[in-house]
Amino acid sequence: MFEMVPFKKRKEDAFSQLARSFNDIFDDEWLTPFRTLTTSFKADIRETDQAYLVEAELPGFKKEEIEIDYAHPYLTIKAVHNEEANEENDGHQVIRRERRYGEYVRRFYVQDIEEEGIRAALKDGILSLEIPKSKRADRKRIEIRDGK
Helix, strand or coil: CCCCCCCCCCCCCHHHHHHHHHHHHHHCHHHHHHHCCCECCCEEEEECCCEEEEEEECCCCCHHHEEEEEECCEEEEEEEEEEEEEEECCCCCEEEEEEEEEEEEEEEECCCECHHHCEEEEECCEEEEEEEECCCCCCCCCCCCCCC
16 A cells, blocks of 8 residues: 555665564464464463462363373373264265364462362363362461570
């Protein structure tokens, strides 16, 4: 389109052209398969006096497709979805075959928790985790002595 001043061409310096070319390379669709090999999911994290509460959005996943692991100090949630759909006509000829694969992974840094007390539930595509905090005191008051 035309600029505000009639018939004036927009001049770009070499750096602007290089930056635009660089961005165009990484915006291309040919990189899309590499970006989506491992995808993250959205999660809400709340803290109470007794526990951390995590709600992760995993719509369409069954509980058998979700793994939850704790290896001090990281809690990892991994969900793998592998789906294949086939449609055949009366002559058993394939009319349509579609496959979908997705792996979603999130790691959370948590420490001073009771590992044995972690509870998880899946309902309506929301994975809820309750991660109880350690019962030991996190803070210790240090008394100051008179210096001599």
